[in-house]
Amino acid sequence: MKFDIKKYLGESTEYDKKEKLEEREPLSWLKSVVAFANTDGGSLIYGVADDDTVVGLDDPKYVADKISDFIRNRIDPSPEIQLSFEKVKDGDVEKVLTILYVHPGSETPYFYKYKGEMLAFTRVGNSSVKADAVTIRRLALKGSNKSWDSLFSEFQMKDFSFSRLKSLYHAKSGKSFEDDMFQSWEICNGDGKITNAGLLLSDDCPIRYSRLFCTRWAGNDMSGGSYDAMDNAEYQGNVLLLLEAAEAFVKKHNNLKWKKLPNSRIDLHDYIERPIHEALVNAFVHRDYMEIGSEVHVDIFDNRIEITSPGGMVEGLPIQKRDLYHIASRRRNPYLADIFHRLHLMERSGSGIKEIMNDYKNSENMTEDRLPTFFSDESDFNVTFWNLNYGIIFKSSGESSGESSGESSGESNRKVAENSSSNSSLNITEKQIIKIVSENGSITQKELSIKIGMSEGGIRKAMSRLKKDGVIAREGSTKSGRWIVLK
Numbered sequence: 001m002k003f004d005i006k007k008y009l010g011e012s013t014e015y016d017k018k019e020k021l022e023e024r025e026p027l028s029w030l031k032s033v034v035a036f037a038n039t040d041g042g043s044l045i046y047g048v049a050d051d052d053t054v055v056g057l058d059d060p061k062y063v064a065d066k067i068s069d070f071i072r073n074r075i076d077p078s079p080e081i082q083l084s085f086e087k088v089k090d091g092d093v094e095k096v097l098t099i100l101y102v103h104p105g106s107e108t109p110y111f112y113k114y115k116g117e118m119l120a121f122t123r124v125g126n127s128s129v130k131a132d133a134v135t136i137r138r139l140a141l142k143g144s145n146k147s148w149d150s151l152f153s154e155f156q157m158k159d160f161s162f163s164r165l166k167s168l169y170h171a172k173s174g175k176s177f178e179d180d181m182f183q184s185w186e187i188c189n190g191d192g193k194i195t196n197a198g199l200l201l202s203d204d205c206p207i208r209y210s211r212l213f214c215t216r217w218a219g220n221d222m223s224g225g226s227y228d229a230m231d232n233a234e235y236q237g238n239v240l241l242l243l244e245a246a247e248a249f250v251k252k253h254n255n256l257k258w259k260k261l262p263n264s265r266i267d268l269h270d271y272i273e274r275p276i277h278e279a280l281v282n283a284f285v286h287r288d289y290m291e292i293g294s295e296v297h298v299d300i301f302d303n304r305i306e307i308t309s310p311g312g313m314v315e316g317l318p319i320q321k322r323d324l325y326h327i328a329s330r331r332r333n334p335y336l337a338d339i340f341h342r343l344h345l346m347e348r349s350g351s352g353i354k355e356i357m358n359d360y361k362n363s364e365n366m367t368e369d370r371l372p373t374f375f376s377d378e379s380d381f382n383v384t385f386w387n388l389n390y391g392i393i394f395k396s397s398g399e400s401s402g403e404s405s406g407e408s409s410g411e412s413n414r415k416v417a418e419n420s421s422s423n424s425s426l427n428i429t430e431k432q433i434i435k436i437v438s439e440n441g442s443i444t445q446k447e448l449s450i451k452i453g454m455s456e457g458g459i460r461k462a463m464s465r466l467k468k469d470g471v472i473a474r475e476g477s478t479k480s481g482r483w484i485v486l487k
Contacts, residue, residue, distance in 0.1 A: 003086040003087075003088070003099075005048070005054060005086075005088050005097075008043070008045050008048065009052045010052070011126040012126055013042070013123055013125055013126050014040075014041075014042045014043065015042055015043040015044065015045060016029070016032045016042070016043075016044050016045070016126075016128075017044075017045050017048040017049070017050060017052070018044060018045065018046045018047075018048070019046075019047070019048065019049040019050070019055055020046065020047075020055075020057070020063075021046055021063045021066055021067065021098075023066060026070050026074060027112060027114075027119075029044060030070060030071070030074055030075065030112050031112060031119070031121045031128045031130075032044060032121075032123075032128045033071060033075060033079065033081075033100070033102050034075055034079075034110050034111065034112050034119075034120065034121045034128070035121040035122050035123040035128035035129070036079075036102035036104075036123060036128075037075075037079035037102050037103070037104070037105035037108070037110040038105060038108050038109055038110050038120060038121065038122050038123075038131070038139055039104070039122050039123040039315075040104050040123070040315055040316055040317075041101070041102055041103050041104040042101075042102055042123065043099060043100060043101045043102070044099075044100040044102075045097055045098075045099055045100075046060075046063055046067075046097060046098040046099070046100070047060070047095065047096065047097035047098060048097065054088050054090050054095055054097070055095070056088070056090070056095025056096055056097065057095075057096055057097065057098055060085050060096045060097065060098045061085075063098045064083045064085070064098050064100075067081075067083065067098070067100055068081075068083070074112055074113060074114055075110055075111065075112060075113070076110070076111050076113050076118075077105075077107045077110060079102055079103065079105050079110055080102075080103040080105070081100060081101065081102050081103065082100075082101040082103070083098065083099070083100055083101075084098075084099045084101075085097070085098060085099070086099055104315075105143075106143070107143050108139040108140070108142045108143035109131070109136050109139035109140055109143060120135070120136050120139065122135055122139075122378075124378050125377075125378075134290055134291070134292065137290065138288075138290060147331075147332065147333055147334055147335065148196055148288075148289055148290055148332075148333065149195065149196045149197035149200070149289070149333040149334070149335040149336045150186070150195060150196070150197070150334070150335050151195065151196050152189065152193045152194070152195055152196075153193070153194050153195065153196055153198075153199055155193070155194045155199060155206070156192045156193060156194065157182065157187075157188045157192040157193075157194055157198075158192060160194065160199075160202040160203065160204060161202065161203045161204070162177075162182075162187075162201060162202055162203060163203055164201075164203055164238055164240050164241060165177065165201045165202075165240065165343075168240060168343055169342075169343060172343055172344045173344075182198070185338075185339055185342065186198075186335045186338070186339075187201065187339075195335060196289070197333065197335035197336045197339060200238070200239040200289075200336060201238065201239060201240065201339065202238065203238060204237065204238075205236075205237040205238045205239070207289065208236075209289060209291065209292065209293065209294050209295060210236060210237060210238075210239055210242065210289065211234070211235065211236045211242075211294075211295035211296070212234070212235040212236075212242040212245060212246055212295060212296050212297075212298070213232075213233075213234050213295050213296070213297050213298070214231075214232060214233045214234075214235075214245070214246065214249040214297075214298045214299075214300075215229050215231070215232040215297075215298070215299050215300065216229065216230045216231040216232070216249075216253050216300045217229055217230065217299060217300065217301050218230050218451075219301065219302055219449075219451065219452070220301045220302050220303050220304075220452075221301070222299075231249075231252075231253070233245070233249060239284050239336070242284060242296065243280055243281065243284055243345070246280045246283075246296070246298050247273075247276070247277060247280060249298060249300075250271065250273075250276055250280075250298065250300070250305065251273070253300050254269050254270050254271050254273070255269070255270045255389070256268070256269050256270075257269075257270075257389050266364055268364060268365045268388070268389060269388075269389075270387045270388060270389050270390070271305060271385050271387065271388065272359055272360060272363055272385075272388075274355075274359050275355070275356040275359045275360055275372065275385065276305065276307075276385060278346070278352045278353075278355055278356050278359075279307050279352075279356060279372075279383045279385070280296075280298075280307060281340060281345055281346045281352070282309075282346075282352050282353075282381075282383075283296045283307050283308075283309035283381070284296060284309070285331075285333055285336050285337050285340050285346065286309070286311070286314075286331065286332050286333065286337070286381070287309040287310050287311050287332070287333075287381075288309075288310045288311025288332060289310075289333070291310040291311060291379070294310035295310070296308070296309045296310075297309075302387065302390065302451060302452070303386065303387050303390040303391070304384050304385060304386050304387055304390075305384070305385045305387075306382060306383070306384050306385075307382070307383050307384075307385075308380055308381070308382045309380065309381050309382075310379065310380060311332060311379070311380070311381060312376040312377050312378050312379060312380060312381055313330070313376050313381070314330040314331070314332050315330055316330075318375070318376045318377060319374040319375065319376040319381065320374060320375050320376065324353050324354065324357055324374065325354050325357065327353055327354075353374070356372055356383075357371065357372065360372055363388060365388045365389060365392070366388060367388075369386075370386040370387075370388055371386075372384060372385050372386070373386075391428045391431060391432050392431075426471075427462075429452060429458070429462050430462050430465065430466055430471075432451075432452050433448060433452070433459070433462055433463060433466065433472075434466070434471065434472065434485055436448060436451060436452075437472060437483040437484075437485060438485050441475075441482035441483045441484055442482045442483075443483070445459045445460060445463065448463075470486055471485065471486060472484065472485055472486060473486055
């Protein structure tokens with residue numbers, strides 16, 4: 001395959017560029033070798049400056065030999081590498097580069113060692129950074145082909161109860177949870193020692209960072225105005241309890257709108273429950289429980305729900321750089337995932353993200369710009385569900401068709417609001433104002449700014465336009481009056 005230097009221009013997590021081989025300060029590039037081996041592999045290109053100028057090498061074979069010597073003598077264990085030479089045309093001049101490819105390591109952690117120093121590095125963005133103690137423990141687990149949830153804790157089965165686990169299993173299967181299942185489910189061993197997965201399922205889970213923070217924010221960010229949080233709750237302990245609490249909190253704030261048809265009506269929730277269930281299960285099962293001071297967050301705003309869990313992708317590219325319909329299953333906590341599968345809470349196939357996308361695509365009130373979005377970095381995984389009803393004023397086709405739409409109150413004012421939404425000249429903010437005013441004519445501009453997530457100045461301008469166009473009007477005094485929708 002022909003070498004394409006354009007692929008290696010700019011900065012990236014997958015490669016580093018070096019103008020020359022630094023022999024006096026080899027740590028300057030050996031740390032990248034260690035980092036690539038400890039994470040997902042990567043390349044070092046010798047003969048290219050930081051500003052992407054191709055300078056080439058006078059003796060590329062010498063550079064390759066010295067690279068091999070340094071790696072053999074300064075990195076432990078020795079990573080698998082591949083060296084090659086590539087010719088690059090720079091005008092009429094042909095220049096030669098030395099390419100070092102470092103394979104992802106299977107014997108992590110890899111260390112730089114010299115004069116008694118043992119330093120581990122990992123790749124974070126386009127930098128190679130020194131690994132802290134927790135990261136080194138993660139690498140050690142990876143290198144020994146173990147997971148955190150499979151490790152045995154210091155606790156014994158006799159000191160814990162599992163009533164919630166037993167009750168859920170009976171509800172899902174119709175069968176009793178027998179004592180011998182604790183061992184077959186990898187919750188404990190024959191001596192009664194509990195795994196970390198088992199502790200997460202115990203009624204009095206002692207794992208400090210098995211936590212959930214839920215918040216319903218005012219507006220569309222975390223500083224909505226005169227008050228920030230409209231509702232919040234914190235939980236700690238049993239992971240099944242946390243899942244149940246998270247789903248209940250979302251359900252509490254999942255508003256229902258409806259569209260009436262001649263002989264029936266369609267219920268239109270702000271959010272679809274099943275995809276959110278999938279995302280919450282993923283958040284608790286695949287999160288990093290080794291991250292100190294961490295928890296799962298459920299943040300509900302006017303226009304979206306964000307579910308954030310500690311720990312990025314287990315390996316490979318971040319989620320936003322992948323095809324969401326073709327993601328290989330990599331489980332950070334395989335014991336816990338297997339138990340959730342046995343409890344019929346998740347699929348074993350790892351198809352959760354695909355199911356989330358498909359469920360949303362098939363929703364009655366779905367638009368392409370409101371598909372769930374995913375983001376991950378080295379420390380967190382985030383999924384955002386967009387409010388399918390946000391900013392939408394449901395239209396009524398009138399008496400002749402027998403269709404109408406809305407919520408459960410303010411029907412007469414709402415019909416006017418629905419008719420006004422047919423005016424294509426209205427922007428989304430103006431439509432939102434009409435909808436809110438039709439429900440609550442006494443609302444203030446400050447309260448509107450909080451609900452819509454816009455500055456008070458922006459609300460004033462929008463309402464001024466609506467008044468000028470004869471869409472809304474003020475009835476009564478400034479203090480005790482109310483807004484009405486005219487057309």
